[in-house]
Amino acid sequence: xxxxxxxxxxxxxxxxxxxxxxxxxxxxxxxxxxxxxxxxxxxxxxxxxxxxxxxxxxxxxxxxxxxxxxxxxxxxxxxxxxxxxxxxxxxxxxxxxxxx
Numbered sequence: 001x002x003x004x005x006x007x008x009x010x011x012x013x014x015x016x017x018x019x020x021x022x023x024x025x026x027x028x029x030x031x032x033x034x035x036x037x038x039x040x041x042x043x044x045x046x047x048x049x050x051x052x053x054x055x056x057x058x059x060x061x062x063x064x065x066x067x068x069x070x071x072x073x074x075x076x077x078x079x080x081x082x083x084x085x086x087x088x089x090x091x092x093x094x095x096x097x098x099x100x
Contacts, residue, residue, distance in 0.1 A: 001036075001098035002058040009049040009088040015042075018052065018082045025079045028072035029056070034063020049088045061097060 010018045022040050029035045036057040043051035058064040067073050 002061045002064050003096040003098075004056045004058065004064050005094045005096070006054045006091040007094065008052040008054075008091050010052055010082075010086055011049055011088055012045070014082065014086040015050050018086050021080060021082050022054075026076065028076050029067075032063070032067050032070065032072055034059040035067065061095075064095075 008018070019040070019042075027038065029038055036059065038057075039055045041053045041055055043053065045051075056064075058067075
């Protein structure tokens with residue numbers, strides 16, 4: 001199993017718009033070999049942001065890497081994004097391989 005997560009710091013007051021973009025976008029993930037599951041997670045709210053994480057589960061690192069090089073990946077990431085001022089900094093990609 002392989003897990004890919006992006007952490008997003010979302011400016012206060014921009015949470016609903018950020019969530020709406022994710023709800024309405026087509027991910028094309030269900031068409032991708034090796035894809036298992038996706039969740040968008042809301043974390044703690046701090047003084048200037050709310051933390052979110054996109055969490056996708058894959059059969060393997062190879063399956064995830066193939067997704068990032070696919071036409072489905074390009075189509076998914078070419079869609080409407082959150083309004084300007086939503087993100088504080090860039091998303092932080094974290095990759096994990098199951099060891100147990």
